[in-house]
Amino acid sequence: MPELAEVEFFRKQWDPGIGHVFDRVSVHPKARIFRETPAPTFKKQLAGETLEASHTHGKKWMFQFSNGKWLAGHLGMTGKLFTASSDYKPEKHDHLVLHGKATTLVFCDPRMFGKVTLDFEESGGFPKWWVDLPPSPLDSRFTKTLVFDFMARHPKSPIKTLLLDQRVFPGIGNWMADEICWRLPIDPATRTGELDESERVAIWKLTRQLSKQAMGVIGDEWKKPPNSWLFNHRWKDGGNCPRKDCGSDLTRADLRGRTTCWCPNCQV
């Protein structure tokens, strides 16, 4: 689920913990989210530290702790961050839990496609890999040239598949990629090399526009997006194209392994 705006929403769920010390950390030692770093390392390193600040970039989040410790992560398909009361008892899928005097911070992820990592920076600055992440669509460095060059390198990929590539479209996920194709409108299976200049410009602009809009709608309070977006119609069977004067039945099918929803009438 979580794409750039949802990740921003979840980041803010830990805001009540900023400025607080977390003296105890509990983990599920076998949970896949810890990947290459042993779970006890998170326990040992984070216990006693203060949460100082938080950040997001695309689908990644980063929590800055005292003594140059950085907790980064990804929510995968089903990851969630939330705050609970200080007497909260971790449940089955709560893999990483920080216990403070006033509050408990929880990372929960039933499917465990998410991950967490730990970085140490003596200097106090961001870890280098974080600084080197590709520019977000919300950043002015997300230029037309960047997008055009990437498209030129992948002329045979369907445009929707390209939009999911985090190396150039960080934060764009399945619903956003479908939304962009629908707004253009273009068939999501269109090979990128078949797009003309104006369509490629539109992809770039719509990526920026939708990223900004999603942040506004979902990033703060997770409001329901307007019915004029494809978003509200794409999940249920029998959804109809919300475009004015269309209303055709939407189609859902697999495209390179991802469920894709589009309007067969508008998107040709």
Add this chain to the structure above:
DNA sequence: CTATTTGTTTATCC
């Protein structure tokens, strides 16, 4: 019981 899932990484084939 079966089919489905808003993501990423790895393997394999070209």
Add this chain to the structure above:
DNA sequence: AGGATAAACAAATA
């Protein structure tokens, strides 16, 4: 070498 594609990962939900 590097791009395109499918499979693997795990568990809840319908």
